[in-house]
Each structure stands twice: as C-alpha cells, then as structure tokens.
Amino acid sequence: DAKTTQPTSMDCAEGRAANLPCNHSTISGNEYVYWYRQIHSQGPQYIIHGLKNNETNEMASLIITEDRKSSTLILPHATLRDTAVYYCIVRVGKDDKIIFGKGTRLHILP
C-alpha cells in the first residue's frame, strides 16, 4: 500500500503557483520523497525528489517539513500543460517496490 496521502483533486489558475500537498506521517529516516506526474494516459514523468532539504529544479520545487511528515510540490507558474495526475511516493533506497498511490488530479484553469 502507498505510504502517502494526497488530495484527490485540485484546481489552480493558469500563471499562478500550484501547491500540491502530500502527507507521509510514517516516513522513516532513510526514505526519500519522490514526485512523478502522469499527463492523460502517457507514461509517468519524474519531477523531483528529496530527503530532508528543500529541492528545486527546472520543473518544480519540493518543500519538506522539518519533521518530514509532509511535503509540498510547487509548480511556480502553472500552465495548461501542467494538467496531470501528480503522485507523491516515499521510497527506501533498498526498496524496489515503487508503489504509486492514487495521486492528485491537478486541473489548471485558463
């Protein structure tokens, strides 16, 4: 079973920042937080991952709370092409069973 909890769906206005929350209250010290997204029925796409420090790349920023029990994925300037299902996953280095939950369906509104 997935170890994360995400809202089923969210809306965001185009051009605004999209903030997608994820709860992982049972996360262990050696588990990383990963984010992927799936646009329509395409193959999922890796976005970002982190352990305890905040991370940023060309796609998004990942903010992890100090207690590591939750995190937020931030898409700084959402576009219509960001409409997708976003998956938050926690993963141990040795755990090869990468389990996807139901994710958050993000709708970007024009």
Added chain:
Amino acid sequence: DSGVTQTPKHLITATGQRVTLRCSPRSGDLSVYWYQQSLDQGLQFLIQYYNGEERAKGNILERFSAQQFPDLHSELNLSSLELGDSALYFCASSVLAGGPTGELFFGEGSRLTVL
C-alpha cells in the same frame, strides 16, 4: 522522449489468448519495472528486474510472467487472458536496482484490449 521503448503500442486480442509485451530500457539502465494501469485506476506495480535477475515482485498474477534478457530488454507475458486484463502496461527503467537517485523513466505504454 524518455528513451524507453515499448512495443506494441496497441494490441487487441480475445479471452484465453496469450500476448507478449516488449520493453527496451534506456541505454545503460540495468533495471526494468512493469506496471499495470486499468481504466481510471492507479499504477499497480507488477515486477522488477535488475541485470537479468528478478528483484521485486508486486501483485503479479500467476498467469503473468516476465523476464529480462542479457541485452537488458524485457518481456511481459500475459496468458489465459481475461476481460479484466485490459489495461495500459507500462515499462520503466532506471540505472540502479534501487537507491534514492534511481528515478524511473517510463515508456509510453502498451494498451491491451481483451475482447
């Protein structure tokens, strides 16, 4: 383009039949993962191989089997097909067997329709 190639893209077959789905990982990736996604369902992890060896198993049915060949491509065999096996089957690859930096790169999927 993720660099992961899956064939065929679409496949229509009848109940009771057997099909083989093929996956070519990104160049240099040693791990291959298989996932099943039924209509409006999440991604279900089936199985993972690393450098030819099975590394992890999910909820893969006994009617399904997979293998990874010496050239690192993988095949997922689905037999005695049922209507409920209709789904998108995704293959993903990564450099590592596991590890925190082993992000997955997914192919575009093979859409199986069982009539």
